[in-house]
Structures are given as structure tokens and as C-alpha cells.
Amino acid sequence: MFERDGAGSGSRTRITSLENWNNNRYTIPAYFPKILTYLLCPGKRETSVAQTFYPRYTLPGFKEVRMGTELQHVLSADQFQDPRLIEEIFTRARQMRFGVDHGLCEPVLVGRVVAMIFYEPSTRTRLSFDTAAQLQGARVIGTESAGHFSSATKGETLEDSIRVIGGYADAIILRHPELGAAARAAAVSPVPIINAGDGNGEHPTQALLDLFTIVEKIGDPKNLHVAFVGDHLYGRTVHSLAHLLDLAQTRMSFISPRALRLPQNLRTQLAMRRLGIFESEHLQDVIDDADVVYMTRVQKERHQGVEGVSSDGSDYCLTPELVARMKPGSIILHPLPRNNEIPVEIDGDPRAAYFLQAKNGLYVRMALLSMILPPRNRGKHARHAT
Numbered sequence: 001m002f003e004r005d006g007a008g009s010g011s012r013t014r015i016t017s018l019e020n021w022n023n024n025r026y027t028i029p030a031y032f033p034k035i036l037t038y039l040l041c042p043g044k045r046e047t048s049v050a051q052t053f054y055p056r057y058t059l060p061g062f063k064e065v066r067m068g069t070e071l072q073h074v075l076s077a078d079q080f081q082d083p084r085l086i087e088e089i090f091t092r093a094r095q096m097r098f099g100v101d102h103g104l105c106e107p108v109l110v111g112r113v114v115a116m117i118f119y120e121p122s123t124r125t126r127l128s129f130d131t132a133a134q135l136q137g138a139r140v141i142g143t144e145s146a147g148h149f150s151s152a153t154k155g156e157t158l159e160d161s162i163r164v165i166g167g168y169a170d171a172i173i174l175r176h177p178e179l180g181a182a183a184r185a186a187a188v189s190p191v192p193i194i195n196a197g198d199g200n201g202e203h204p205t206q207a208l209l210d211l212f213t214i215v216e217k218i219g220d221p222k223n224l225h226v227a228f229v230g231d232h233l234y235g236r237t238v239h240s241l242a243h244l245l246d247l248a249q250t251r252m253s254f255i256s257p258r259a260l261r262l263p264q265n266l267r268t269q270l271a272m273r274r275l276g277i278f279e280s281e282h283l284q285d286v287i288d289d290a291d292v293v294y295m296t297r298v299q300k301e302r303h304q305g306v307e308g309v310s311s312d313g314s315d316y317c318l319t320p321e322l323v324a325r326m327k328p329g330s331i332i333l334h335p336l337p338r339n340n341e342i343p344v345e346i347d348g349d350p351r352a353a354y355f356l357q358a359k360n361g362l363y364v365r366m367a368l369l370s371m372i373l374p375p376r377n378r379g380k381h382a383r384h385a386t
């Protein structure tokens with residue numbers, strides 16, 4: 001999936017897996033002169049420190065993957081069919097992580113206004129997008145309870161609100177309880193829409209940060225075994241990540257009560273793939289083999305209780321005994337918030353990666369914003385930038 005030639009570091013060796021690529025990242029002879037030049041000759045600086053450490057992947061004939069033109073809106077994980085886009089996002093996310101860790105974030109979004117319009121509750125998605133925009137110099141506007149504090153209470157349609165907000169902002173991050181809301185918004189929006197969750201539909205930026213965490217913790221997802229546990233019918237993060245992992249040829253299993261199995265169309269699509277999918281009602285069936293155990297909570301707000309599931313979802317919970325059976329190099333992910341699917345005593349286990357996963361959301365969303373709002377067009381408020 002991630003095969004490519006060289007990493008722009010001076011070496012032109014063929015890199016066949018991300019693991020090799022990651023091992024190649026610190027090739028001292030390639031970076032050493034650049035770092036010396038950066039430190040000693042400020043006048044000759046061609047790139048930021050972050051780009052010096054994490055060189056941008058360049059395609060033959062292209063300066064960089066121009067996501068701003070190819071992917072104006074981010075609506076579904078299915079849009080990331082081209083592995084070069086994922087490469088570009090992940091390379092940038094590593095640069096962003098370096099920048100955040102060293103206080104070296106580049107203000108590439110100065111003059112931009114990013115609108116956060118959330119009709120549903122959110123902690124991680126809203127605050128990480130907000131931080132991602134501000135760390136790069138953008139100003140952030142919006143409302144976190146748009147269903148109550150916007151003109152929606154006066155009967156304004158989503159479409160009208162988006163048209164209006166698109167006149168103020170350069171991009172709109174939208175979370176809405178209805179399936180397909182982001183696509184409806186994109187159909188009328190004058191600026192890019194980023195789907196931050198549309199009902200029980202999709203959550204594509206969550207899937208990108210989930211995949212980033214898998215790649216950083218384990219390596220190339222090809223042929224890894226990812227076991228999804230919990231609510232697959234209403235859990236939008238599962239839908240989006242399954243799309244991405246399908247493209248990456250990952251083995252997938254789905255552990256849930258029958259009533260919360262994947263929606264029929266996605267189930268059919270995944271079942272027809274070469275690798276098929278494994279389905280079971282018992283976590284014990286996969287716990288010894290899985291490389292990634294992706295826990296989710298039962299989406300109680302989206303249904304009135306489901307047959308075969310306790311109201312607290314406790315049938316699909318990890319226990320220390322189950323975790324003890326997991327492979328040593330495996331990881332536990334969860335989009336969060338958790339209910340009782342993962343008891344706190346598991347947090348200290350080296351395989352528990354869900355807080356790191358949430359942190360990765362910042363870097364991946366910084367990367368996405370920098371690609372969707374490229375500096376070549378400085379935005380409608382550039383002349384008012386401070």
C-alpha cells in the first residue's frame with residue numbers, strides 16, 4: 001500500500017514498507033548537512049526544521065500532492081483511495097507532531113477563518129480541530145451546540161446556515177446528527193466542508209487518525225488483523241475506518257451482538273473483498289490473534305435499546321484477563337468517549353493506545369487543514385491578518 005521510491009532524504013532506495021521507511025527516517029548522513037545549514041546559515045533556509053526532519057514526499061512531476069484541489073471537501077473515508085494522499089497526510093502529520101513538540105508550528109493559516117459548527121456534542125474532535133487551526137495561525141469561529149444556539153432554532157435549514165457561514169469562513173468543520181448532512185452541506189457550500197461526524201454515517205478524519213496510530217505503533221496495515229468490537233451499526237468511526245482498512249488490505253473481524261452488526265450495504269461490500277470479513281458475537285474468538293482491538297461504545301443516543309445488548313453495553317467489554325491473552329505487540333484503540341468497554345485498570349497496559357490515538361488527532365487534523373487551505377491562496381481575510 002505504501003510502496004514508493006525514496007523519501008526525499010537523498011537516498012533513492014526502494015522502500016517497500018512503512019516499517020523500513022520509518023527506520024530510514026533518521027539516516028544521519030542525509031540530514032546532517034541540512035541541519036547544519038539550517039542552524040548556521042539562516043539565509044539559506046529552504047525548509048522548516050520540521051520539513052528537514054520529515055521530508056515531504058514528492059511525486060515525479062508534482063511539487064506536492066495538491067489536496068486542496070483534489071479533495072476540496074472531506075466527506076467520506078472512501079475519498080482516500082489514492083495511497084499517495086494518505087502518505088502526504090501522514091508525512092505532514094509527523095511534521096506537525098515535530099512542530100508541536102518543539103514549539104515550531106508554522107503559521108501557514110494566518111488570515112484564515114475556520115468555522116466549527118457542531119450540532120452534536122464533541123470533545124476531542126472539536127477541540128483538536130480548534131487547536132489544529134489556532135496553532136497554525138487561523139482564527140476560529142463557531143458554535144458547539146448549533147442545534148440550540150444557532151438559527152436552527154428559528155427554523156433555518158442546514159443549507160441556508162452553511163451558505164451564510166461560508167461567507168465568513170474559509171472552511172467549515174461540521175458535525176450533525178443526520179446521515180448525509182455533510183454531503184448536503186458540501187452541495188451548497190462555497191468553502192470546503194470537513195465531515196466531523198454525520199449521524200450514524202461516517203467520521204473520516206477519525207479514521208485517518210486511527211490509521212495513523214496503527215501505522216505509527218505497528219507499521220503497514222496490510223495483512224494486520226483489526227478486530228472491531230461493539231456497536232457497528234450506529235458507530236460511524238467503525239464505518240470510516242473499515243473503508244480505509246479495506247483499501248489497505250487489512251484483515252478485519254467484527255465482534256458485536258447480531259442486532260448491532262454492520263449496516264447491510266457496508267457488510268456486503270466488505271464481505272465481497274478478497275479477504276472477506278470474520279463476524280462473531282464473542283470477543284474470545286479473536287482476542288489471541290488480533291493486532292488491533294478497536295473498542296467502541298454502544299451509541300445509546302441513536303437507538304432505544306437493542307435486543308441482546310445490556311443497556312450499558314457490558315457484554316462487549318475488555319477485561320484484564322482478556323487483555324492478558326492479547327499478543328505482546330498488539331494495541332487497543334477506542335475513538336473515545338468510553339463507557340465501561342475498557343476498565344481504567346487497563347490504561348496502564350503498554351498495549352493501551354487510546355489516549356495516544358486522541359493526541360494524534362491534533363497532528364492529523366493540522367495536516368488536513370494545511371492541505372485543504374494551501375498557502376497559495378491566502379483566504380478571504382488575509383488583509384486583516386494580525
Ligand code: NCD
Nearest residue numbers: 124125197237297335336337
Ligand atoms: C466518536 C463519534 O463522535 O462518533 N467520538 C469521537 O469523535 N472521537 C465516537 C463516539 O461518540 O462513540
